[in-house]
Amino acid sequence: MKTKKIFLPESEIPRQWYNINADLPTPMEPPLHPGTGQPVGPDDLSPIFPMPLIEQEVSQERWIDIPEEVLEKYLIWRPSPLYRALSLEKFLDTPAKIYFKNEGVSPAGSHKPNTAIPQAYYNKISGTKRITTETGAGQWGSALAFSCALFGLECKVFMVKVSYYQKPYRRMMMETWGGTCIPSPSSETEAGRKILAENPDTPGSLGIAISEAVEAAVMDEHTKYSLGSVLNHVMLHQTIIGLETQKQMAIAGDYPDVIIGCAGGGSNFAGLCLPFVHDKINGRDIDIIAVEPTSCPTLTRGPFSYDFGDTCQMTPLLPMHTLGHTFVPEGIHAGGLRYHGMAPIVSQLLLDNLIRAEAIPQMETFKAGINFAKTEGFIGAPETNHAVAATIREALKAKEEGKEKVILFNWSGHGLVDMAAYDAYLSGKLSDHVLADGEIERALSDIAPLPKPKQFKG
């Protein structure tokens, strides 16, 4: 019987997160204050984030200790298992070895609690009573509600109105953990009231929900705001994925030739690959691939520029690949990949050719997800299926080339609360969306008035 899962004992859980900022060949350019055009400082951020997270956001330390209280909560599901996809290999008849890290074993069903737990913890010790956030499909909101329950914090989630009604299960998960989830725009904030007055029937948007969550945090001294992707401290927390995987690959006696993750804001991709990027900087030859949808091709077609993180222009300007902060992608079912920007760290790695990016159309990702479910058993989130599809491409390429490659990918979450997407696929209601050419020009005009980073690529 071949080994299927590689478990790491709890005693072997990594005790430090890895901070890639200490090792980047090209230092990242700073976020800018949109009003002054100057780099933002801790004081600009302290109304919405607690100080320990602000410090992590700008830290240049290579290794950052994981607090004991965070490790204790991580043990609820971590170390997560590394799987060998033996049945998928057989189905594809490939000489490649395929490994995947199963991040679907967390109570919320995805990698998101890796950062929700430390964010809740640092808020708790900083005296925060309540955390606000926004959520689209609800993966992030449910992860934060779960984490706040463990630390006895209140949690208020502004959920995009159309998702709130279309995807009630995630709202119910948040409420089961004691969180509050309200459809956005709401009448609880100035931003929400303004939009409702103009357009009472708006379906809402992530941009509006961010505005409401930030406003609710700014207006109350005991309330802070939390973000589930994009920022440096989020990428930092997620490195626990890759650090565990390195130990597990060593147990398996293999090292990856190819590493794959899907990328929306970039957090699960970065979480798996950053510790391996460290190896790559030090001479290892690894092909690292970020996979995005063809309908939201931030890395493959978006320019690198300064842009706002949200539609309503409330955030600092971030140096990143972007399709423009007003970009609205087609309504594909991988809600977590429908973001106009990309984490500055991931963007910088692409500029430095340490990673590459690939866009895959929706239909191929569902086909891949179903083949995965029928062989490996687990039903993946629609986002995760992008990584599965890219893995299948690489495994078939290895077969053509007759190469015994080792492929590793991040199975970032299960899809049991996203079954409606599979239903739509199986009943023939989905199709592919490719970004129209004019969209890139529109994105460029959108960001034209903004300052340009040194490495600007239009």
Place this chain on the structure above:
Amino acid sequence: MKTKKIFLPESEIPRQWYNINADLPTPMEPPLHPGTGQPVGPDDLSPIFPMPLIEQEVSQERWIDIPEEVLEKYLIWRPSPLYRALSLEKFLDTPAKIYFKNEGVSPAGSHKPNTAIPQAYYNKISGTKRITTETGAGQWGSALAFSCALFGLECKVFMVKVSYYQKPYRRMMMETWGGTCIPSPSSETEAGRKILAENPDTPGSLGIAISEAVEAAVMDEHTKYSLGSVLNHVMLHQTIIGLETQKQMAIAGDYPDVIIGCAGGGSNFAGLCLPFVHDKINGRDIDIIAVEPTSCPTLTRGPFSYDFGDTCQMTPLLPMHTLGHTFVPEGIHAGGLRYHGMAPIVSQLLLDNLIRAEAIPQMETFKAGINFAKTEGFIGAPETNHAVAATIREALKAKEEGKEKVILFNWSGHGLVDMAAYDAYLSGKLSDHVLADGEIERALSDIAPLPKPKQFKG
């Protein structure tokens, strides 16, 4: 940092199932043919089950080898982790140590694949092309569809019509694994057509769905039928849970004083406790508790008698505790516990005082489930919450008595596809149901014409 999870290495997975029939102090009475009143033989069962399963159903061998092909599929999620509920202990401020076996880590989210996998395997090697079954809320149907996908078998699930429309996510899971799920009653069977002609708007019932699934199996020589609980071979397969747990408790250096599982048909309860019952027969002092809803109190209030397994009187007569085969419990949200009968093995253990039973009202189980989710993180299935509630009762009793007891329970599945039940609870739409006194008399009159087992208790 205290150990949270005890993992068993894959190499330590049990290689044999434990058959309690070899050790029962009182041998079980045989199932009877309802027409002749004589014990049913292999020939009576061969139209619907493959021969290896019929042999297991009547086997007296203590240990039965698990085929290599089954072990290989078990490794997709087994050995499942044994957890120490440290946060729940702290929350309850109890001196008791609480352990739970997490069966929610399977792709279908419950313990059901433990028997679905071997059932699919034995059908495959016996030449079966298609398996039919019935399902209520969908836990069993999805587990069988998953297992059939792994062995390349067709799977057809007759799902109770009202659940088919109310709980679409489980239907979608079955379809994602390639299964067919149709609302019952359907026009595909004689039984279904007859009922539809009489009552086109019927919501359906498990009894009707069983009739349809059995008929579909009998009518085609390459099609067999599969049952997810009650029968001896199902209990046998589920003992993998308790056998793993025994090894894990040894690693933890503890032995349970109290063992708890929820019981509908009895399979997850038996799966955990049977190997420990073996120890109890050999002198160990263990308090073993089967937990059922007050609205369907089969073990606590039903007589022990011969009765049909289904409403439509198509199955053999089984010796068991029963509320009568026409009993229709209140619409509580733990669908898997709404069964009128109980596994003959579990019934016999109760008669022999090797286990005891406890009924808990619905509201207490949801409260328990939410306290569990807020401390241990995981959201349990409504069925599972019955075991959680009984565990909390025992832990608080240990606190009162000042005893450092070791409590072990089966966390039989997660509730991520059952969130509507939590929503109903949180929004105040649920209440408790206690069986009316007249119901027991009705049950007795229902079974009065049937033969009586030696140990009949009216």
